[in-house]
Each structure stands twice: as C-alpha cells, then as structure tokens.
Amino acid sequence: MTNFDSIDVVVPVYNEAQCIEVFADRLNTRLADLQIQYRVLFVNDGSIDETQQKLMELTSKNPHFATIELSRNFGHQAAITCGLEASTAMWVITMDGDGEHPPEKIAEMIDKAREGYDLVLVQRQSGQEASFFKRATSDGFYRFIRQITSTPILPGVGDFRLMNRMVVDALVAMPEYHRFLRGMVSWLGFRAAVISYVPAKRMGGQSKYSLKKMLYLASDAIYSFSLAPIVTTLIAGGIFLAAALIVGVVGLIQGIAALSWSAGLIFLLLFCTAILLLAIGSVGMYSGKVFQQVKWRPIYIVRSRTNVSSEKKESK
Ligand code: UDP
Ligand code: MG
Numbered sequence: 001m002t003n004f005d006s007i008d009v010v011v012p013v014y015n016e017a018q019c020i021e022v023f024a025d026r027l028n029t030r031l032a033d034l035q036i037q038y039r040v041l042f043v044n045d046g047s048i049d050e051t052q053q054k055l056m057e058l059t060s061k062n063p064h065f066a067t068i069e070l071s072r073n074f075g076h077q078a079a080i081t082c083g084l085e086a087s088t089a090m091w092v093i094t095m096d097g098d099g100e101h102p103p104e105k106i107a108e109m110i111d112k113a114r115e116g117y118d119l120v121l122v123q124r125q126s127g128q129e130a131s132f133f134k135r136a137t138s139d140g141f142y143r144f145i146r147q148i149t150s151t152p153i154l155p156g157v158g159d160f161r162l163m164n165r166m167v168v169d170a171l172v173a174m175p176e177y178h179r180f181l182r183g184m185v186s187w188l189g190f191r192a193a194v195i196s197y198v199p200a201k202r203m204g205g206q207s208k209y210s211l212k213k214m215l216y217l218a219s220d221a222i223y224s225f226s227l228a229p230i231v232t233t234l235i236a237g238g239i240f241l242a243a244a245l246i247v248g249v250v251g252l253i254q255g256i257a258a259l260s261w262s263a264g265l266i267f268l269l270l271f272c273t274a275i276l277l278l279a280i281g282s283v284g285m286y287s288g289k290v291f292q293q294v295k296w297r298p299i300y301i302v303r304s305r306t307n308v309s310s311e312k313k314e315s316k
Pocket of ligand 1: 097207
C-alpha cells in the first residue's frame with residue numbers, strides 16, 4: 001500500500017470565490033512538484049457566490065482539476081464525504097480550500113505515509129491565526145469530547161489528512177447520516193502518523209463555520225460517539241430519587257416545621273423542571289438523530305459533475 005501510484009486531493013468549498021483561484025494555483029504547483037499522478041476534486045457545497053463559475057474556468061484549463069457541484073449547502077462533512085466517494089486514487093488528501101491548510105505540507109504528508117502509515121493526521125500547532133473564540137471553543141470541545149467518549153480525538157486535528165484506499169473505503173462504507181469525520185476516522189483505527197502544521201491565515205473571505213454550524217458539529221460528535229448525556233440523565237434521576245427519599249424520611253421524623261418553605265419550593269420546582277427538560281431533551285436528541293438516520297436520505301445531492309465520472313468506483 002505504500003506505492004504512490006496516484007493521489008486525489010478533495011477540497012470542499014463554500015462561497016470561496018475570493019480565494020479559490022489563488023489556492024488552486026498554489027495547490028497545483030505543489031502537486032506538480034511531486035511527480036506523481038494527481039487529481040484535485042473540488043466539491044462546491046452549494047455556493048451562492050461566483051465559486052462555481054471560477055471552478056468551471058479552472059477545471060476547463062487544467063485537466064488535473066475536477067468539480068462536483070452539490071444541489072445546495074449540505075455542510076463541510078457532507079461535502080468531504082462526496083469527494084471521498086468520488087475519489088479513485090490510491091491515496092486521498094482532504095483539505096480546506098481557503099489556504100488555512102498549507103499545500104506546502106503535502107510533500108511531508110506523503111513522505112510520512114511512505115514510511116508505511118495508512119493515514120497521516122495533520123495537527124494544528126500554534127493556532128495563533130485563528131480567532132481567540134475559535135481556539136478557546138475548539139480546545140474546550142476536544143477536552144470535553146475526550147472526557148465523554150471512548151474514541152480518542154487529538155486536539156487540533158481537523159479535516160486535513162491523508163488516507164490510503166483501505167481507510168477511504170472503510171470510511172465511505174460507514175453509513176451514518178450524522179458525520180463527524182475526525183471521530184469516525186479515529187474509530188476506524190489503522191496505523192496513523194501525526195505531523196504538525198502552523199495554520200496560515202485565510203486567503204480571503206470569512207469563515208463559513210457559523211456558531212450554529214459549530215454547534216451542529218459538536219452535537220454530531222457528542223450524540224454519535226457517546227452515551228454520556230443519557231447516562232448523566234439517569235445518574236441525575238438517581239440522585240433526585242435519593243434526595244426525595246431523604247427529605248421524606250427527615251420530614252416524617254421532624255414534622256413539617258422548617259423555615260422558608262416557599263423559597264425552597266420555588267427553587268425545587270425550577271430545578272426539577274430544568275432537570276426534566278434536560279433529560280427529555282437528551283433522550284429526544286438521540287431519537288431525533290435515529291429518526292433522521294432511518295429515513296435513509298442521501299448525505300448530499302449532486303447537481304453537476306465536471307471532469308469526473310458519475311459511476312461509483314469499483315471496489316479494489
Ligand atoms: N465549507 C463547506 N461547507 C460549509 C462550510 C465550509 O464546504 O458548509 C468549506 C469551506 O469552504 C472551507 C472548509 O470547508 O474550504 C472549512 O471551512 P471554514 O474555513 O469556513 O472553517 P474554519 O476554517 O473557519 O473552521
Ligand atoms: Mg478555514
């Protein structure tokens with residue numbers, strides 16, 4: 001598997017008209033230097049700016065480029081999944097199209113893979129370029145995920161990685177609708193190497209990961225990889241039952257003569273309601289996600305393909 005016959009680079013893009021041309025050029029230069037067969041698969045995740053036109057121009061000029069346009073915005077993880085499913089090369093790299101994942105790292109990723117690794121993860125080193133809010137939420141999130149799941153996810157490891165065909169096929173075969181790819185890759189196992197990178201600044205435009213999108217991703221990570229919320233709910237139920245029994249027994253012994261019952265009651269009422277709502281919400285999240293999964297809707301819908309076959313690749 002360490003023979004570098006060919007490499008596909010999957011790049012999900014959403015409203016990246018401001019940087020896609022410069023990025024594509026930079027990526028192409030780096031890939032051409034490698035002297036191996038390569039292809040860049042851009043997945044336009046329902047952009048509403050000029051991204052599609054720019055991709056069409058790029059694709060018509062460079063035979064190494066291919067574009068898949070999705071029918072609407074399905075999200076970063078769905079767009080990567082689409083690119084992985086369309087990939088046919090022996091090795092596949094996934095990276096962002098805004099220049100934060102430097103194409104200059106690719107040579108090092110390949111060198112590492114040549115040592116015999118199935119996947120090479122690229123870990124963000126300093127992160128000074130990202131905003132304080134982004135770094136703080138990301139660090140806190142990884143710490144939390146490590147506590148509540150048994151699937152280890154390294155901090156600062158995003159969706160910049162190299163995988164061999166074995167890993168890509170296994171990942172694509174995982175049928176879940178809610179895709180938290182870095183968790184899924186970690187769950188798969190295989191021989192992984194980790195190298196580090198210093199993220200560059202976005203080449204233009206703004207982050208497409210709104211707070212809402214970040215929260216959705218976090219919820220996919222938590223509810224797809226952990227039973228902790230539901231276990232916490234059960235533990236809370238147990239604690240409340242024990243407390244109720246203690247209050248009942250103490251009340252029986254002392255008689256109901258305690259002070260300030262009204263304040264205590266209001267507090268208890270609010271507290272219990274909050275716990276009940278959290279518990280119902282937690283159970284609801286699991287059933288909601290199960291509901292979405294059993295509908296078996298496709299993860300994405302393709303509107304057009306340029307320079308790329310629509311046939312599913314044969315299994316190798
Ligand atoms: N992206 C996407 N669909 C989305 C959001 C983002 O394909 O719904 C792409 C985006 O164009 C970029 C990559 O995913 O190439 C990472 O997104 P972004 O740079 O906005 O996230 P950040 O780096 O700020 O976490
Ligand atoms: Mg980015």
